[in-house]
Amino acid sequence: MTATADPVTLMKQEVGKAAAALVKSGSIVGLGTGSTTAYTIQFLGDRLKSGELKDIVGIPTSFQSEVLAKKYGVPLTTLDAVDHIDIAIDGADEVDPQKNLIKGGGAAHTREKVVDYLAAQFIVVVDSGKLVDRLGSSFPVPVEVIPMAITPVTNAIKQLGGKPELRMGVKKAGPVITDQGNFVLDVRFDSIDDPVNLEKTLNNIPGVLENGIFVNCADLVLVGEVKDGQPLVREL
Numbered sequence: 625m626t627a628t629a630d631p632v633t634l635m636k637q638e639v640g641k642a643a644a645a646l647v648k649s650g651s652i653v654g655l656g657t658g659s660t661t662a663y664t665i666q667f668l669g670d671r672l673k674s675g676e677l678k679d680i681v682g683i684p685t686s687f688q689s690e691v692l693a694k695k696y697g698v699p700l701t702t703l704d705a706v707d708h709i710d711i712a713i714d715g716a717d718e719v720d721p722q723k724n725l726i727k728g729g730g731a732a733h734t735r736e737k738v739v740d741y742l743a744a745q746f747i748v749v750v751d752s753g754k755l756v757d758r759l760g761s762s763f764p765v766p767v768e769v770i771p772m773a774i775t776p777v778t779n780a781i782k783q784l785g786g787k788p789e790l791r792m793g794v795k796k797a798g799p800v801i802t803d804q805g806n807f808v809l810d811v812r813f814d815s816i817d818d819p820v821n822l823e824k825t826l827n828n829i830p831g832v833l834e835n836g837i838f839v840n841c842a843d844l845v846l847v848g849e850v851k852d853g854q855p856l857v858r859e860l
């Protein structure tokens with residue numbers, strides 16, 4: 625950790641590390657995506673290097689987590705080679721008091737949902753700025769759509785009262801392309817009163833692959849905070 629890190633970076637580092645400290649030797653670990661879990665993967669690599677942690681294998685949720693795992697020396701496997709996942713650690717863009725989540729700020733929610741839901745224990749790592757009273761308060765719902773269906777899916781979402789916007793690339797002309805080769809619609813809703821139903825309704829639109837609402841799946845939410853200049857981690 626650097627002395628010059630800003631408070632949000634400090635919170636992410638601390639909470640990412642705290643979750644990595646919970647991983648036990650011999651575990652199959654779901655490796656989440658994003659700037660917070662990047663610290664988790666780095667710390668898992670540090671623990672492996674020091675010999676304090678042994679014999680873990682990671683299942684990446686994105687090309688990002690795959691690249692980071694290789695960089696930090698975390699061995700990888702695939703879902704074809706294992707019959708369970710012991711623990712998954714992943715970030716989120718919003719967390720409500722019931723531990724429901726919006727994910728997909730990095731367009732990785734489809735693979736994340738597969739891995740996180742399979743894990744015996746799913747730990748969410750967020751900085752305190754991600755906590756909301758109601759999902760959708762500050763972050764739109766990411767919806768992954770196969771490219772040929774983008775127009776009918778956009779229209780169907782508008783019929784539901786959503787305001788969809790095609791996510792555009794940064795340092796890439798045109799839309800963001802997911803790890804599966806699809807587009808992402810970021811959808812704002814005036815209010816998400818029933819996340820359980822909205823998750824299902826969005827996924828029932830033909831052409832939608834997966835959306836970023838995760839309900840009833842987080843076992844533990846760890847929240848990074850900064851108090852009096854000091855980073856700390858608490859449970860939600």
Ligand SMILES: O=C[C@H](O)[C@H](O)[C@H](O)COP(=O)(O)O
Nearest residue numbers: 658659660715728729730732
């Ligand atoms: O698609 C990306 C993921 O759902 C991330 O876990 C989420 O966007 C949180 O990312 P970060 O830790 O960078 O805020």
